[in-house]
Amino acid sequence: MKSVKGIGFIISILAIFLLAACGSSDDASGDGAEDNDSEAVDHTIIGIEPGAGISVTTEKAIEEYDNLKGWDVELSSTGAMMSELGTAIQNEEPIIITGWNPHWMFAQYPDMKYLEDPQGIYGGEETLNSLARIGFEEDNPDAYKFIDQFEWEVEDMEEIMYEAEETGEDIEDISAQWVEDNQDRVDAWAEGVNDGNGAEIKLASTPWDSERASSGVLKAAMEQHGFQVTVTDVDVAVVFESVASGDADATLAAWLPVTHKDFYEKQKDNLIDLGPNLEGAKIGLVVPEYMDIDSIEDLEPK
Ligand code: PBE
Numbered sequence: 001m002k003s004v005k006g007i008g009f010i011i012s013i014l015a016i017f018l019l020a021a022c023g024s025s026d027d028a029s030g031d032g033a034e035d036n037d038s039e040a041v042d043h044t045i046i047g048i049e050p051g052a053g054i055s056v057t058t059e060k061a062i063e064e065y066d067n068l069k070g071w072d073v074e075l076s077s078t079g080a081m082m083s084e085l086g087t088a089i090q091n092e093e094p095i096i097i098t099g100w101n102p103h104w105m106f107a108q109y110p111d112m113k114y115l116e117d118p119q120g121i122y123g124g125e126e127t128l129n130s131l132a133r134i135g136f137e138e139d140n141p142d143a144y145k146f147i148d149q150f151e152w153e154v155e156d157m158e159e160i161m162y163e164a165e166e167t168g169e170d171i172e173d174i175s176a177q178w179v180e181d182n183q184d185r186v187d188a189w190a191e192g193v194n195d196g197n198g199a200e201i202k203l204a205s206t207p208w209d210s211e212r213a214s215s216g217v218l219k220a221a222m223e224q225h226g227f228q229v230t231v232t233d234v235d236v237a238v239v240f241e242s243v244a245s246g247d248a249d250a251t252l253a254a255w256l257p258v259t260h261k262d263f264y265e266k267q268k269d270n271l272i273d274l275g276p277n278l279e280g281a282k283i284g285l286v287v288p289e290y291m292d293i294d295s296i297e298d299l300e301p302k
Contacts, residue, residue, distance in 0.1 A: 037291055038300040040094045045285065046081050047073040047098045051235040052208075053259035054098045054283050061121040061285070061296065070302025073098070078208065085109065089288055096299075099286030102157045102210055102278075104165045114284040116295035122284040123258030127276035128214065131243050132250040134272060140249070142194045143201050143227055147250050149189045150218055151277045156182075160213040171209055175216030179224070186221045196227030204248035207233040211253045214277065218252060237263055244270035252277050259283050 045062075047055050055075055062068045081097055082105065088095035089109055099105060099114065106112060130147055137144040160178055164171040179186055201222065205215040212233070219229040234242065240260070242248040244267040254260050254273075285296060293299065 036300060037094045037293055037298075038302075041096055043071045043302040045071065045073045045096045045098065046084050047075045048078045048081050050075045051237060052098075053236055053255055053261075053263070054100060056262060057122055057259060057283065058098050058285070061117075061119075064119055064121055065296055065299075067297055067299055067301050071299070092288075092290055094291050095288065097286050098283070100283040101281055102154045102161060104158070104161045104209070105286075107158070107162055108165070109288070111289040112286050113289055113294070114282070114286055115293065116297075117284055118295065118297055121258075124282075125279070126255050126257070126259055126281040126283060128210070128252065128278040128281055129254040129256050130250060130252050130274040130277045131240075131254050132272045132274055133243050133246045133248065134270065135246065136249050137272070140199055140201070142196060143199060143222070143249070146189055146193045146222055146225065146227070147218065147252075148274045149191065149193075150221070150252070151189075152185065152214075152217070154278065154280045156185075157210060157213050157278060160217070161209045164209065164213075171212040172216040172219075175213050176220040179217055179220040186224065189221060190225050193225060196222065196225055199227050201227050201229045201250070202248045203229060203231045204239045204242045204251040204253070205231050205233050206236055206239060206253045214252045236260060240264065240267045240271075243267070250274075255281060255283070 045058055047058055049055065055073065058073045062071050062073065085095060085097055085105070086109075087093075096115075099112070130150065132144060132147065156178075160171060160174050163169070163174050167174075203215055203218065205211045215231045219231055222229050232242075232248070236253070239248075239251050239253050240263040243251050254264060256264060287293065
């Protein structure tokens with residue numbers, strides 16, 4: 001009897017210790033000193049090139065969300081962002097990046113999630129649109145028709161991007177090979193188009209893998225049909241300016257309605273929008289699954 005009481009006493013003491021321990025750990029997460037993701041990432045979103053649409057959109061998000069007061073976006077390059085992401089994931093450290101599809105980042109790191117965006121700053125589904133200069137259709141109706149008929153799927157573009165990432169080969173070469181391997185698609189884009197007879201076509205594009213793939217595919221496909229295509233990679237702003245001014249004939253690189261909204265709004269009266277060449281794209285803030293946040297609103301001001 002006596003020993004049972006003794007054990008009971010010991011259990012009670014243990015229980016008190018346990019409760020105290022739980023209580024103090026509750027307090028620690030309560031004031032957020034140690035496991036606050038916002039502090040751990042130094043209130044900084046890791047972004048890409050300064051001129052990118054997603055960079056402009058992220059600066060807008062920081063202005064619009066009250067809880068992002070005092071936050072910064074670190075702008076450098078897509079390569080630098082991807083390498084910071086790789087290091088963070090390897091060490092299971094928190095990181096917030098600007099992410100998008102189509103891209104190989106979700107194939108390489110499948111355990112990532114887009115943060116919910118209740119204010120809709122990053123929009124919903126994006127499309128990649130083709131734009132042409134005013135007068136291009138009259139000057140070269142066959143080239144115009146080819147570009148207008150060019151459209152493909154997220155999976156097509158990602159196939160090229162993954163292969164380039166895995167093999168280290170040039171996206172332009174892989175795109176040309178894709179054209180060889182997918183003649184039925186090229187035939188659909190070329191339907192009713194007369195041979196180009198050497199006509200020179202100038203495409204403006206951006207240096208991201210997605211647009212290197214689309215412009216590479218269109219160039220190879222049009223060159224099979226007698227056109228001579230030059231692709232020039234420039235800043236997003238310059239893509240819109242050069243189509244609007246007529247320096248370029250067309251582009252496939254417009255991410256709409258949100259990513260390139262400002263550039264589009266500024267130039268939309270000076271160019272022709274041929275509509276989507278790819279549907280189902282997306283941009284937003286992306287974090288590894290192991291982070292305990294789901295929404296931009298879960299972030300805390302500085
Ligand atoms: N991106 C990929 C670009 C367009 C292509 C989303 C990084 C951007 O302007 O943000």
